[in-house]
Amino acid sequence: MTDATELLPCPFCGGDAEIVDAVEAGSQAKVVCCKKCMCSSRVVFALMDDVIFDLVSAWNARADLARPVTVAEAAKVLIAEINRPATQEDKPDWRYLSRLDLPSLRALSQGGE
Numbered sequence: 001m002t003d004a005t006e007l008l009p010c011p012f013c014g015g016d017a018e019i020v021d022a023v024e025a026g027s028q029a030k031v032v033c034c035k036k037c038m039c040s041s042r043v044v045f046a047l048m049d050d051v052i053f054d055l056v057s058a059w060n061a062r063a064d065l066a067r068p069v070t071v072a073e074a075a076k077v078l079i080a081e082i083n084r085p086a087t088q089e090d091k092p093d094w095r096y097l098s099r100l101d102l103p104s105l106r107a108l109s110q111g112g113e
């Protein structure tokens, strides 16, 4: 697990990220930026409590979703979906299903590790 203020690598390019000061509509704000591809998080106004924690958690959640899943993780998600009884309001957990990337699915289909 990472420190509460430690930023995971950029979900798009894997570059290092940093928290930078910004001015949005004349107000002080902070934003997480990738030093390599310059993508950024949403802007959070400095007036809010726990600005850094909020920014870091949001960035790290996105970075974690972009991480390629292992075959074991992919298999676990698929098995859970297959075994889950269907109810009317039951929906697949797309947040995790969306992490099933092509290399993982390919590896699963080939029965590899």
Ligand SMILES: [Zn+2]
Binding pocket: 010, 011, 012, 013, 014, 015, 034, 035, 036, 037, 038, 039
């Ligand atoms: Zn990047």
